[in-house]
Amino acid sequence: EADIYQTPRYLVIGTGKKITLECSQTMGHDKMYWYQQDPGMELHLIHYSYGVNSTEKGDLSSESTVSRIRTEHFPLTLESARPSHTSQYLCASSDLTLGAGYNEQFFGPGTRLTVL
Amino acid sequence: AQSVSQHNHHVILSEAASLELGCNYSYGGTVNLFWYVQYPGQHLQLLLKYFSGDPLVKGIKGFEAEFIKSKFSFNLRKPSVQWSDTAEYFCAVAPSSGTYKYIFGTGTRLKVLA
Numbered sequence: 001e002a003d004i005y006q007t008p009r010y011l012v013i014g015t016g017k018k019i020t021l022e023c024s025q026t027m028g029h030d031k032m033y034w035y036q037q038d039p040g041m042e043l044h045l046i047h048y049s050y051g052v053n054s055t056e057k058g059d060l061s062s063e064s065t066v067s068r069i070r071t072e073h074f075p076l077t078l079e080s081a082r083p084s085h086t087s088q089y090l091c092a093s094s095d096l097t098l099g100a101g102y103n104e105q106f107f108g109p110g111t112r113l114t115v116l
Numbered sequence: 117a118q119s120v121s122q123h124n125h126h127v128i129l130s131e132a133a134s135l136e137l138g139c140n141y142s143y144g145g146t147v148n149l150f151w152y153v154q155y156p157g158q159h160l161q162l163l164l165k166y167f168s169g170d171p172l173v174k175g176i177k178g179f180e181a182e183f184i185k186s187k188f189s190f191n192l193r194k195p196s197v198q199w200s201d202t203a204e205y206f207c208a209v210a211p212s213s214g215t216y217k218y219i220f221g222t223g224t225r226l227k228v229l230a
Contacts, residue, residue, distance in 0.1 A: 031216050033218075035220075040125065040222065041222055041223075042120070042206075042219075042220045042221055042222045042223065043206070043220040045217060045218075048216070048217065050216065058217070059217075090160070092160075094216070094218075104150065104162040104165060105150075105152075105160075105162075105208075105218060107152075107159045107160040107161070108159065109158075109159050110159075
């Protein structure tokens with residue numbers, strides 16, 4: 001079944017730790033995205049990728065980094081977590097069908113990160 | 117800068133009431149428009165999408181939205197809501213040219229009272 005997965009679902013860590021949030025999709029989509037979502041706020045795009053070895057920073061400044069070595073995998077890394085990184089992180093993927101415009105984004109369940 | 121505005125942050129309705137959620141965007145070019153829904157404890161999922169053609173778009177679960185180009189609006193409607201429609205609703209815009217970035221509104225939290 002085509003889907004998009006994120007692990008861990010919940011993470012509580014101390015300041016200064018390095019963490020990697022995992023995201024994988026089985027749909028073969030070229031485009032993948034990381035968003036930060038806080039209650040009552042819009043989804044803020046922090047990173048996106050057009051395909052393998054292609055990554056771009058989004059509109060919201062972030063101290064995280066991403067990599068795209070395989071089509072299906074788009075991990076996000078925080079080298080040194082801080083309390084200001086506490087948020088929900090959503091991963092999404094999409095594709096573009098010629099003649100049909102942008103397709104929907106498929107979202108993962110999210111990772112709720114708390115940095116103490 | 118491109119942006120999406122959702123006017124209602126919280127809406128409370130009784131079952132069988134009609135629903136209209138506002139969405140306006142700022143972008144001068146051609147756009148693709150989306151409404152997503154997030155039920156409690158679930159993923160964000162697509163309700164409906166507008167790409168081109170008929171500006172009245174029908175989605176899942178009886179929802180529809182109308183694209184009014186002159187007003188830069190894409191309002192979501194449902195004639196009769198159910199308790200199961202309790203969720204958060206997000207409007208999103210993807211400019212048709214340039215990057216493949218989607219711009220989301222702040223969301224509207226809908227609570228339907230049984």
